Structure formats: C-alpha cells, structure tokens
Amino acid sequence: MIGRLNHVAIAVPDLAQAASLYRDTLGAKVSDPVPQPKHGVTVVFVELPNTKIELLHPLGEASPIAGYLERNPSGGIHHVCYEVDDILAARDQMKAKGARVLGDGNPKIGAHNKPVLFLHPKDFLGTLVELEQA
Numbered sequence: 001m002i003g004r005l006n007h008v009a010i011a012v013p014d015l016a017q018a019a020s021l022y023r024d025t026l027g028a029k030v031s032d033p034v035p036q037p038k039h040g041v042t043v044v045f046v047e048l049p050n051t052k053i054e055l056l057h058p059l060g061e062a063s064p065i066a067g068y069l070e071r072n073p074s075g076g077i078h079h080v081c082y083e084v085d086d087i088l089a090a091r092d093q094m095k096a097k098g099a100r101v102l103g104d105g106n107p108k109i110g111a112h113n114k115p116v117l118f119l120h121p122k123d124f125l126g127t128l129v130e131l132e133q134a
C-alpha cells in the first residue's frame with residue numbers, strides 16, 4: 001500500500017537554530033518558517049534530492065507535538081510520511097487491520113496541499129506514521 005517516503009519530521013525546540021544547522025552546516029536547501037495553524041506546528045522544509053525533512057516546532061496552545069518535546073527536550077525524529085495512491089482506501093485498510101487512525105479519521109490538508117492522516121505510533125513499532133495522498 002505505501003509508496004515513496006515523502007518526508008521525515010524532526011521536532012525541534014529552536015526552529016532558527018535547527019534551520020541554520022541544516023542550511024549552514026549540512027548545506028541543504030531550507031525554506032523560511034511556514035506556520036500551519038490547523039496542525040499546531042510551524043514548519044521549516046528541507047529539500048533533499050530524494051525526499052524532504054520537516055523541522056517542526058509547536059504553534060498555539062494545543063500543539064500535537066508539545067508532549068513529545070516535553071519528553072524529548074532536545075528534539076528528535078517525530079514521524080515518517082509515506083505516500084499512498086488513495087488516502088481513503090488506505091484509511092479503511094488500516095482500520096480493517098486494527099491500526100488506530102488518529103483524530104476524527106477524516107484526512108486534513110497537509111503541508112503539501114494534499115490530504116494526510118496519522119496512524120498511532122504504538123501500532124507501528126513506536127513510530128508515528130503520516131500517510132499523504134500521492
């Protein structure tokens with residue numbers, strides 16, 4: 001069902017410092033910060049030849065990454081995102097296999113203007129999984 005690795009997301013306590021690390025130390029192409037209020041995060045996109053990195057920082061009162069950063073104050077890998085051809089078919093397949101789809105189960109529009117869903121990390125080897133419509 002899953003296709004390409006769309007991105008790896010890293011939660012960070014200091015977005016400017018993280019962007020500088022990827023731009024100035026690693027020499028990657030790095031975007032300006034982009035607020036994503038519907039997702040409770042601000043994102044810096046790092047473009048790599050074969051995939052992307054999302055640097056995530058909490059935005060607003062109820063950010064879904066706040067708990068993660070409390071437990072991991074220096075930051076860390078927060079989720080991986082795989083592309084799927086049909087997000088609704090993927091959701092139904094995951095539910096049928098007993099995996100927990102987070103939120104109300106309806107896809108939201110993600111950072112790349114495509115529908116996305118999240119799957120509970122406890123059902124996927126301790127890794128939060130995002131699915132994005134290809």
Ligand SMILES: CC[C@@H](C(=O)O)C(=O)SCCNC(=O)CCNC(=O)[C@H](O)C(C)(C)COP(=O)(O)OP(=O)(O)OC[C@H]1O[C@@H](n2cnc3c(N)ncnc32)[C@H](O)[C@@H]1OP(=O)(O)O
Pocket residue numbers: 009036039041043054056064065067068071077078079081102103109110111112116118120121122126127128130
């Ligand atoms: C930018 C837009 C979009 C895109 O298009 O790319 C995004 O990527 S938005 C990114 C942010 N949005 C989300 O992450 C949405 C989905 N996430 C959630 O709903 C929550 O983060 C969560 C997965 C439900 C966890 O929330 P939390 O408050 O931390 O819940 P718990 O404290 O109940 O944690 C339960 C359990 O799971 C472990 N956990 C939590 N987060 C992770 C993680 N990222 N990776 C691995 N494990 C995680 C947590 O440690 C708890 O474990 P136990 O202590 O053993 O119970």
Ligand SMILES: [Co+2]
Pocket residue numbers: 007009054079081130
């Ligand atoms: Co993401």
